[in-house]
Amino acid sequence: MxxxxxxxxxxxxxxxxxxxxxxxxxxxxxxxxxxxxxxxxxxxxxxxxxxxxxxxxxxxxxxxxxxxxxxxxxxxxxxxxxxxxxxxxxxxxxxxxxxxxxxxxxxxxxxxxxxxxxxxxxxxxxxxxxxxxxxxxxAVSSAARLQAGEFWPGAHLGLTQRESEVLGHLVAGLSNRAIAARLVLGEETVKTHVRAIFRKLGVGDRAGAVAFALREGIFQ
Structure with missing residues (x-):
């Protein structure tokens, strides 16, 4: 007590x-x-x-x-x-x-x-x-889906769904401005997501994030 x-x-x-x-x-x-x-x-x-x-x-x-x-x-x-x-x-x-x-x-x-x-x-x-x-x-539902592999690319690495979308556009070669337009987000918001992606993947730049995504098969 x-x-x-x-x-x-x-x-x-x-x-x-x-x-x-x-x-x-x-x-x-x-x-x-x-x-x-x-x-x-x-x-x-x-x-x-x-x-x-x-x-x-x-x-x-x-x-x-x-x-x-x-x-x-x-x-x-x-x-x-x-x-x-x-x-x-x-x-x-x-x-x-x-x-x-x-x-x-x-x-x-x-x-x-x-x-x-x-x-x-x-x-x-x-x-x-x-x-x-x-x-x-x-959270319980999401955990069950994650365990079953029914989730977005990169979820197993801790990427949120939005971060996964941003990473996919990085792999496609889009700039922050282009990603913002594609996802209807502010450019500063995209930059925040990109920084979070770098931190979660343990990389220091866009090239590193793209290389990681391709090497690990997150995006083909």
Whole structure:
């Protein structure tokens, strides 16, 4: 039984988001307490090490070279008992699957209401792996399809469906601008997807991504 408030460290790209989340959680002082906050993974790692919180709550996408998934993996590698919950705007099962592979204790959406958020954090602290209620059913279905091989190219490597589409267009030789027009996306959004593809495939440029895709048979 929980006898004291959970000690939280919050991690996000934007100070305004951190302050808003801290204000929201302040309504539940008897159950949770924010003991630290950090902007980006580089700032978060030493803070978590020094404060040793019950739970680290981090966004998936962070500024710099390390994502929230990278941060989670590093924190859990340093301390396998570390509880990390991803709080994201991205309603994407592949991010959920990557979070689980990285050792996360949960994946929740920023649209979750405050009472549910606190309850899910309590469950995570108690040892459960928590998934946003709005994603749970689809995640189970997607996992079954992934296991059966009924998914998009590159799903087994952690690519989201949109990233798979972008990679296919990279293989076809399209520029970011052409991909944006083809998929009806902003060019900056395409660049974000391309960076995510590089990170997930472990390559440094477009040529490396194309070579990887062809070598591994993701696209012929």
């Amino acid at each position: 929980q006898t004291r408030p959970l000690r939280l460290v919050l991690v996000d790209d934007h100070e305004m988001v951190l302050e808003g989340l801290k204000a929201l959680l302040a309504r539940f002082r008897g159950r949770v307490r924010v003991v630290g906050q950090a902007i980006g993974a580089d700032e978060a790692e030493p803070l978590v090490s020094s404060l040793d919180p019950d739970i680290v709550v981090t966004d998936v996408r962070l500024r710099g070279s390390a994502s929230g998934l990278d941060l989670c993996q590093r924190l859990v590698a340093a301390d396998p008992k570390r509880r990390v919950v991803l709080l994201s705007a991205y309603d994407d099962e592949q991010y959920l699957f990557q979070a689980v592979r990285a050792g996360a204790a949960g994946y929740l959406l920023k649209s979750i209401d405050s009472e549910s958020l606190v309850r899910q954090l309590e469950l995570a602290a108690a040892g459960q792996t928590v998934v946003d209620p709005s994603m749970a059913g689809r």
